[in-house]
Amino acid sequence: MALRGVCTATLRGVADFKVNNVRTVATTAILCRQRPPLGPMPNEDIDASNLASLKKYRSYNRYFTEAEKVKNQAVWWRTYRGYVEKADPDHGATQVDIGLPISRPHRTKELKERRQVMKDNKRNVELERAFRLCTFKIPLDRLQETWEKTSGPFQVRRLADHYGVFRDLFPNAYFIPQVTLHISYSHDNVAGVHHGNRLTPTEAASTPQISFDAEDGSLWTLLLTCPDEHLLDNEAEYVHWLIGNIPGGAVQAGEELCHYLPPFPAKGTGFHRYVYILFKQDGHINFQGDARPSPCHSLVDRTFKTVDFYRKHQDSMTPAGLAFFQSQWDESVTETFHNTLDMREPVFEFIRPPVYHPPQVKFPQGKPLRYLDRYRDGKEPTYGIY
Numbered sequence: 001m002a003l004r005g006v007c008t009a010t011l012r013g014v015a016d017f018k019v020n021n022v023r024t025v026a027t028t029a030i031l032c033r034q035r036p037p038l039g040p041m042p043n044e045d046i047d048a049s050n051l052a053s054l055k056k057y058r059s060y061n062r063y064f065t066e067a068e069k070v071k072n073q074a075v076w077w078r079t080y081r082g083y084v085e086k087a088d089p090d091h092g093a094t095q096v097d098i099g100l101p102i103s104r105p106h107r108t109k110e111l112k113e114r115r116q117v118m119k120d121n122k123r124n125v126e127l128e129r130a131f132r133l134c135t136f137k138i139p140l141d142r143l144q145e146t147w148e149k150t151s152g153p154f155q156v157r158r159l160a161d162h163y164g165v166f167r168d169l170f171p172n173a174y175f176i177p178q179v180t181l182h183i184s185y186s187h188d189n190v191a192g193v194h195h196g197n198r199l200t201p202t203e204a205a206s207t208p209q210i211s212f213d214a215e216d217g218s219l220w221t222l223l224l225t226c227p228d229e230h231l232l233d234n235e236a237e238y239v240h241w242l243i244g245n246i247p248g249g250a251v252q253a254g255e256e257l258c259h260y261l262p263p264f265p266a267k268g269t270g271f272h273r274y275v276y277i278l279f280k281q282d283g284h285i286n287f288q289g290d291a292r293p294s295p296c297h298s299l300v301d302r303t304f305k306t307v308d309f310y311r312k313h314q315d316s317m318t319p320a321g322l323a324f325f326q327s328q329w330d331e332s333v334t335e336t337f338h339n340t341l342d343m344r345e346p347v348f349e350f351i352r353p354p355v356y357h358p359p360q361v362k363f364p365q366g367k368p369l370r371y372l373d374r375y376r377d378g379k380e381p382t383y384g385i386y
Contacts, residue, residue, distance in 0.1 A: 095166075098310075099175025100280065100320050148180045159195045160322060165275055168227040169237075169306040170319075177322035181276055182211045193276060193325045202332045204274070204325075205262045207241075210251045212278065212321060219281040220246040221317055222254070225306055228272040229265060231299070231346060239304035240274065244287045258292040258302070263327045264336045268348035271326040277306070278321030285316050297341055 121127055130136035153176045160166055166174045183193035191203040214220060224241035240261045246254035265272040290309065292301050310319070337345040360375045361367070 093172055096173045097175060098170065098173045098314075098319060100178050100318055102176060102178070152180070153178050156195055156322060160324070163196055163273060163324065165227075165273065165322070165324060169225070169275065169277075170310070171307060175319045175322075177278075177320065179212050179214075179278055179280070179321040181278055181321045181323040183276060183323055184209050193323045195323060197325050198271070199325045199327055200330050200332075201263045201265065201327055201336070202330055204327060205332055207260045210276075212249050214249040216248055218248060219284060220249075220254075220320075221279040221281060221285075222246060222251060223277045223279070223306070223309070224260075224274065225277070225304060226263065226272055226274050227306075228269070229263075230303070231266070233303070235305075237304045237306060238299065238302045239292075240302075242290070242292075244290070245281070245284060255287065256294075257287050257290050258296055259294055261296075261302070261340070262332070262336055264333045264341070265327055265329050266346050266348055267329040267333065268350065269329070271328050273324055273326055275324040276322065277319055279310075279313075279317040280320040281317045283316065285313060299341065299343075 127136070157174060157176050160177075161174070181193075185191040185193070185199065185203050185206065185208045187209075191199055193199070193208070210222065212220075222241070222243045223239070225237045225239050227237050229238045230236045238261075239258050240263070242258040243251060243254040243256050263272065263274055290312075296302060310317075334345050337343055357374050360372075364371045
């Protein structure tokens with residue numbers, strides 16, 4: 001009896017094992033059947049058994065021809081670009097360089113000079129000792145001078161593009177400012193003009209000190225304008241300072257066509273851009289038609305457009321320098337409007353729309369405890385986190 005019970009248990013276990021294996025195989029088959037089929041594999045149509053018959057690009061011209069065919073095929077991003085260009089004709093238009101020609105140094109000569117400097121630095125015992133003791137000091141003046149002569153003008157051009165200076169002053173045109181303007185409204189160079197820094201109208205209330213490198217006998221024109229300040233015409237500007245026929249770098253010796261007027265950004269209009277542009281003249285220019293009455297306290301007389309001024313004298317001058325800052329309203333603007341311009345100060349205010357509340361839910365599940373405060377009648381302020 002005992003032997004019969006052992007045999008029966010063994011046979012039953014074998015049967016259960018077979019059934020479990022069958023179930024596992026069936027489940028796996030079902031899972032495999034539910035898996036989505038794979039897509040076409042790359043290079044599936046290539047006959048690997050006969051590689052000698054495949055088409056090969058034995059010359060660059062053949063490859064270039066095939067690439068041009070693929071390039072001319074219609075794709076969705078080119079369709080979108082065409083739609084945008086149709087809506088805005090100036091979108092993606094090629095900009096014209098109206099600045100001075102760039103004289104790039106020879107690359108081989110530049111690399112040779114750089115290697116020579118590195119060799120001299122490695123042979124310098126005092127320089128090695130200063131680096132090892134962490135006492136080496138970098139001369140910032142030399143660093144600034146090197147930056148202005150190498151990558152500085154190109155980075156300033158990118159900043160001007162970022163702030164929309166060329167877009168608003170020279171439509172579809174740009175220039176690389178190769179002459180660096182040093183402008184300061186204080187003796188300690190704390191309130192200096194760089195490329196988009198912030199200055200208050202109080203700091204820029206007086207005439208700044210301006211210097212730049214110029215050859216002897218050269219003539220220049222300096223312009224300060226604001227493309228964001230006009231009160232009546234969005235496309236027009238107000239000229240704040242205009243000096244022509246500047247001999248060399250002596251700004252004070254130039255012909256002042258319009259005397260300096262401090263910034264007056266209206267209250268509630270945010271930050272305004274104030275742009276200094278330096279033009280290099282080919283010779284003496286007669287600015288009789290561009291001169292303003294002195295003193296000029298009329299905004300009508302100060303209405304100005306930089307692009308029209310440049311088009312008028314483009315055969316005799318070329319933009320060469322650029323610097324700009326931003327300014328926002330402060331108390332000195334009120335004094336400028338009342339005392340200098342003799343007019344009432346305009347004040348702009350943003351009218352905020354009423355607060356939008358979504359329709360009230362009858363059963364506010366998962367809402368904060370003060371959910372019903374926003375739907376109460378009356379003008380009492382509501383509090384809480386919604």
